[in-house]
Every structure is written in C-alpha cells, then in structure tokens.
Amino acid sequence: MNEDGRGPSAEPLLALIGDHRESIREALDDTQYALLLARLGELAEAPPEETMAVRRGIRGVELALRPLPFTHPLRAALDRVRLVAAPPGPETVSKALRLVNLLANPEPDPDPAPAPAPGPLPRPAPGSAPGSAFAEDHAPDPLLGEPALSPAEARARCGGTPPPELIRLLDPPNGDCYPEFQFPRGCGTPHDVVLRVNRLLLADIDPRGAASWWLGSNTWLGGSPASLLGRLPDQELVSAAVALVEGE
Template sequence: MTPGEDSGTGVLDLVDEHLDDIRARLTDEQYQLLLTRLRALAGTPPDDPRAVVRAFQAVRLCLVSLPFDHPVREVLDSVRLAGTASVSAPVVLRTQDLLARLTAGPPRPPDTAAIIAAAERRLLHAPALSAAEVRTRYRGSAPPPELIRFADAELGDRYPEFQFKPGGGAPYGVVLEVNRVLLADADPWGAADWWLSGNAWLGGGPPAALLGIRPDRELVGAAVALVEGD
C-alpha cells in the first residue's frame, strides 16, 4: 500500500471488512480501547493534520496485538503514518462512516470507561518510580519530557521503572528515542502498552524485557515499523 489517500483510509477499510474477526481476536478490554480510539479519531478536526496523525497512531497501537499474518496487521505494517497528514479529511470521514455502521449494529458490550480504567490499572501495576525518586536522579531538575509519565490521582505522578537503567541510573537512551517515535508525551498509556506487551517484531516478548539484551536499533526499528511502516 502506498502513502497518501490509500494508506489511512485503506487500513480503516480493512478494519471494517474484518471487524468480526478482529472482535474475536481481541479481548474485551482491547476491543473497547479500539472503539474509544476510533471515536477520538472520528472527532478530530480534519483540518488539523498533526492531531489526525496522533489519533490515527493511537488506533494503530490498538491493532498491533493482532497476529502478524492477519490481513489488517499486514497492511498496518506497510503504511507510513506520515501519509495521513495530507489526507486528514478522508481519514476522519472514513472513521465516522465506520463508527456509524458499528453503532447501527447490535449493542456493544459494557462500560467503555470502566474497561479503559482497567487497562490503565494494569499498566499502573508495573513497577514504577515516584516523581520524587525521578527528580532525585536528576538532582532536582525536571526529567526529560520523553519519559512515560502516568498521572495517578492517588499515588501522584508515576514513571514506569523499565525506562531506567538498574542501580539508580538514568533512562536508557533507546527508551527516550522510542518514546519520541511513539509520541509518549501525547499518549503515555499507548506507549507503555507497546513496551509492556508482546511484540511479534521482537520474537513475541515485551520490548521492555529486551532492554540491554537486544541491540537498540532493533527496538527502535520495531517502533518505527509500527509508526511509519518502513
């Protein structure tokens, strides 16, 4: 699939075509997250290309758990995200059409907000550092914005621990690089899910478990393959 009009809308066409199969392969939590991301994309101003790119990337992150040989996943990995910027209106309109068909069908399951909250709680259960602990590592200075940061009403800001080298070290350079690719400043939950979930590009294991084991270029390549489809 080539960049441009056929890229973003083409992915959405395939999602529409294989929707029942996608629903069967995703957990309830994953499927509700996908619907939420689609709604966000449908509500994005079509004249704001950067916002459309961010919203479309969030949809892609919800589909990355599909099997590597799934038709949607195969096309997903071939699309350059940058191509959607020039066709913002078609991508948004196609998403609106898709959602109209979804809402016209049988009622969809339960409380989306509760399912999203459950997904966020799962990520919050991963080992993390407090804001104070991170500031100590930076001698009181603000940590880099590329770090994944969760705002938690009860615990305060939390920084997933996998981002940092063992023994009180600074963040891995490759983590900051990958987080920039994944736009972690805009979608920390999606970026954390990428790091902490299985990844077919990297042999099925979570990328966070491969820090310091697999070459940095492989981790960056797996993130770029998702975002840009190189």
C-alpha cells in the same frame, strides 16, 4: 488492508469522522468537541512532507475521539484503523483541513438518513491486550501495576524536569508515575535507547500505547522490549520500534 499488505492508512478514519459528524457532535461535550477540532486543526497545519508531524497529528485526532461511547460506530472503528501502519501522504493533511471546516461550520442535511440503532455493548475478547478500550474503562489498568517512580523520584533521577519523551502514566487516585524500566536499576538517568524509541512511539501524546509496546510480548524480539534492555543491542530495539511505526 492495502495492496502492499499493510493496515489501512489514516484517511479512512477522516472519512468516518465526516460521515458521522452529527452523531460525534451529539456524543461529545463542548470541551471534548473543541479538543477534537483543535487536534484536527493541528493535523491540517502539519507540513505534508514531515511524516512524523503528520503521524503525530493523526494520533492526536484518534485520542480525541476516545471519549465516544462504545455504542458509537466510530468507536469500534478506532481499534481497527492502524494509524501508523501506512505512511500518510499530503492528501491526509488536505482532507483534515476540509474536515475542520466541515465540522466547525456544519450545514443542515436536507434529507438526513435515519440513525442506525445502537449495537450491543461490546464485551472484552479473551486475552484482551493492555490498553484496549474495554480495559481502559472497565478494569484496573495493568500498566499501573508495574514498578514505577513517582514524579519526584523521576525528577531526582533526571536532575530536573524529566524529558517529554519519558512515559508518564496518569493515575489520578495514586498520583502519576513513570514506569521504572525507563531507568537503569538503582540509579542513573533514563536509558538513551528508551528516549529514542519513545520518540518513535509518540510517547508524549500516547504514553499508554508506548508503555504497552515496551511491557508487552514481542515475537520479533523474543520477549518484552523492557525485559531486553541491556541484553540486546540498542539498535535491535530501535529497529523493532521502526518496524511497528512503518507497519512492517
């Protein structure tokens, strides 16, 4: 934790990528590794003074690392690093740039240390939250069991292409879907407050994380945010999302 009680910033994640760069390259295929380099490049190009752009870049890097096997030491660290907890600073961008250069142009290690033995495959903790790494790969996705609209239904409700802020969950066997809570019951375009909150939660690059926030229990609000749409003032929902993003 930081001195102010917040979770760690993104910089420890960048340091871990540098420390484990050789094993990351071995664990990812060419396409996955190219995506990681691209996401690091986007972070390195983000204007340091634009906090949301930097956070978006950080989140892209974290998602690009998700294909790592469970036995990789960085995979476990991903769930411990709260990327949105502490505001990123200008140093985050400069570190990302150095990391891109390091990964794209690796130098042989003159005295490589022996690789640590892989640990046992982690087992899910009791009451694992939706969207956990184990749930993603080893169990049906509970988010896909929620009421949802098909892409065609979402286009009809939006009067055209749905805005990118809307949560769209990937479901290859059955077709992608848009969680229904984002729309008024029966008819109508998406709730304005849903679009506002989804922008804060970066739903366009992390739809599962945004959906988990809306559909999960929120002790501050006294229920799941989705169930409180129309029952609480919109600003209370926005404030709860801001508190998450700012790590309060």
